[in-house]
Amino acid sequence: MPEGHTIHRAARLQRRALKGKVVRADSPQGRFAAGAAVLDGQTLTGIEAYGKHLFYRWSAGDTLHVHLGLYGKFRAFRREDPADPLPPTTAGTRLRLVADDIVLHLAGPTACDLVDPAQEDALVARLGPDPLRRDADPERAWAALARRTIPIGAALLDQRILSGVGNVYRCEALFVTGLWPERPARALSRPEFDRIWATVAAMLRDGEKAGRILTVDPADVGVRTRSQVPGGERVYVYKRDGLPCRRCGTTVLTWTSALRAIFACPSCQHAPAALEAAS
Ligand SMILES: [Zn+2]
Numbered sequence: 001m002p003e004g005h006t007i008h009r010a011a012r013l014q015r016r017a018l019k020g021k022v023v024r025a026d027s028p029q030g031r032f033a034a035g036a037a038v039l040d041g042q043t044l045t046g047i048e049a050y051g052k053h054l055f056y057r058w059s060a061g062d063t064l065h066v067h068l069g070l071y072g073k074f075r076a077f078r079r080e081d082p083a084d085p086l087p088p089t090t091a092g093t094r095l096r097l098v099a100d101d102i103v104l105h106l107a108g109p110t111a112c113d114l115v116d117p118a119q120e121d122a123l124v125a126r127l128g129p130d131p132l133r134r135d136a137d138p139e140r141a142w143a144a145l146a147r148r149t150i151p152i153g154a155a156l157l158d159q160r161i162l163s164g165v166g167n168v169y170r171c172e173a174l175f176v177t178g179l180w181p182e183r184p185a186r187a188l189s190r191p192e193f194d195r196i197w198a199t200v201a202a203m204l205r206d207g208e209k210a211g212r213i214l215t216v217d218p219a220d221v222g223v224r225t226r227s228q229v230p231g232g233e234r235v236y237v238y239k240r241d242g243l244p245c246r247r248c249g250t251t252v253l254t255w256t257s258a259l260r261a262i263f264a265c266p267s268c269q270h271a272p273a274a275l276e277a278a279s
Contacts, residue, residue: 001070004051004164005207008132010074011049012208014104017076018044021099028089028096029107035114036095038062044099051130051163053111055120062114065123069110077103130163131201132208138197145185145193152188153181154258156200161185165200168238169207171263172215173199175236180269181262220246237263 025039043059056064066072077087079101089096092107106112115123128144129136144161145152155161156170165173174181177195179188188196207213214234218226221233236246241254241263250267264271 001166002052002068002072003166003169003204003207003213004049004130004132005204005213007052007054007068007164008049008204008208009211011047011054013076014074015047017102018097018099018104019046020044021102024098026096028093029091032094032112035064035112038114039064044097049130050124050133051127051159052166053123053127055115063116063120065111065113065115065120066106066109067111069108072109073107075105075107077105079103126160128158128160128162131197132164132204136201138194141197142190142193145188148185150185151182151257152179152185152196153262153264155185156196157258157260162197162200164204167260167262168213168235169200169203169215171238172213172235173203175265175269176215178269180266180271181257181264182272216246237265239263 021044023039023042023044025036027033027036039058039062042062044056045059046057048055048057052067054066056066058064082101086096086098087103087105089105090107093105094109094112095106097104129138129140131138141162145155148155148161150158153170153174156165156173157167173196176199177192179192179196203213203215212234214226214229216229216234216236218224218229220236221229223229233246237252240252243252244250245252245265245268248265248267250265252263252265254261254263256262
């Protein structure tokens with residue numbers, strides 16, 4: 001599932017390509033035919049990201065809500081000449097937007113619907129603060145964590161507590177902050193929470209800018225700059241189970257947390273002593 005940085009980046013790039021333009025909209029697959037007909041011919045006035053949700057604003061006051069879910073994908077095309085034929089769609093292309101030389105396909109989303117202000121408010125009210133938004137209030141996440149007995153590893157994936165974090169960043173942020181994923185969320189101290197928030201925010205901002213996930217400090221993989229980090233060495237623990245920790249050499253462990261595989265170094269992340277002895 002794409003993490004929040006992918007969604008914010010898509011919003012930024014699509015805004016640049018489509019904002020202020022009259023857009024032709026249709027649903028090649030047919031499942032969003034009625035909605036696309038409402039948008040067809042309107043001017044796109046803005047795109048806003050909130051966690052993993054996108055909201056497209058249109059000149060007649062409509063709002064399109066998109067959530068990619070596990071399988072949703074955007075594909076953007078640029079046509080040399082607006083008179084050229086449109087690129088082929090697939091059986092899953094729910095929505096096609098065309099403006100001048102830009103063509104955008106949306107396939108396989110979990111949600112692609114028109115929402116009214118009340119529906120949008122209800123959606124956003126269920127989301128925890130998104131560290132990539134200027135209006136993000138970390139106090140809300142801190143208060144939500146204090147009420148939860150679930151482990152911090154599971155809490156980071158719960159979009160009601162904090163929005164935008166997916167599986168890679170939860171593993172990497174817990175490694176970088178030295179926190180064992182099974183610590184109860186409400187046992188975190190305020191300084192620990194502040195470190196988690198700052199780390200997640202920095203990772204998401206970085207991923208939004210770069211369009212990819214790179215969480216290692218170059219020095220930890222023996223290079224000087226981020227651009228020198230080899231493709232296979234961009235993360236500390238994610239999917240590195242059975243391999244030696246990049247910092248201490250201890251074997252990285254994996255187990256299931258909140259239905260997804262989680263990865264951690266028992267030594268760097270201060271696992272309970274019994275577990276460390278067994279590993
Ligand atoms: Zn380690």
